[in-house]
Amino acid sequence: LNTTNTSRFFLVLLNTLISFLIIALSFTIIVLLTMAQEKINDLSFGEKNYSKYAVSLAMTIIISIVNILFELILEILTKKEHHISLTNFNLSFSVKLSICTFVNSAIVPLISNIIVSSKKHEIDSDLLVSNMLTMFAVNSIVSPLMWTFNVGFYLNKLIIWKLETNKTNQEWTQKALNELYEYMDIKLAYKYSYLSKTLLMTFFYLPIFPLGIAISMGGFILGFYLEKFNLGHRYKRPEMMNHIICKFYTNFFVLNFFM
Secondary structure: OOOOHHHHHHHHHHHHHHHHHHHHHHHHHHHHHHHHHHHHOOOOHHHHHHHHHHHHHHHHHHHHHHHHHHHHHHHHHHHOOOOOOHHHHHHHHHHHHHHHHHHHHHHHHHHHHHHHOHHHOOOOHHHHHHHHHHHHHHHHHHHHHHHHOOHHHHHHHHHHHHHHOOOOOOOOOHHHHHHHHOOEOOOHHHHHHHHHHHHHHHHHOOOOOOHHHHHHHHHHHHHHHHHHHHHHHOEOOOOOOOOHHHHHHHHOOOHHHHO
16 A cells, blocks of 8 residues: 555566666677577588577577576566555566567567678578577477476475485474475466467567467467376465456457567
């Protein structure tokens, strides 16, 4: 109640500024890697293909790291906005994350390609497609797998094993033990953000990369079955939320066709 609409507005502006700075950093790195790809075109055919996809993988890793950075920072900053309900917080965080990760994953590589290829007065679509092939594959396969093979979850299991076999002398409070034995959080805001970002990327690159539809569809199917397993064996009971977040994303689904 102590957070006014004005203060919340300035907090949103601060979030936007920080997100812009992170995207600018990512953009600088991706431009440098794109310039390296252009130079690789002067190599022989075999060396060119090998090096080209190596740089594409490096781009994907950088973009993925920045997306994880967005997840950490935006969640902290959105909590400071003090929303009136848990659903409003998750919706605000999810929308910010969707926009930032889409811009970082789709728009930044495209603009980098345009800038580096400007001397040729045309976009080097071959390099862009190579980069998107790697990006879509990692996004559709690695991201869903990380929901199940969560490092933190298995690290907790290792600590529990050491605790129950008396292989640790660490003293634990009841609160710390409760948190240790809890299962993973379903993190619905992340899941909505992942789905929307993947759909936006797929439609955005459809003219030059129609294979993205098949890759994204395969990722959705993989994610569906992994989530069925996670709901039964990995996730704790989710926090109660209302219908607003689901209604928001279904109402704005038409934005995918605009892309």
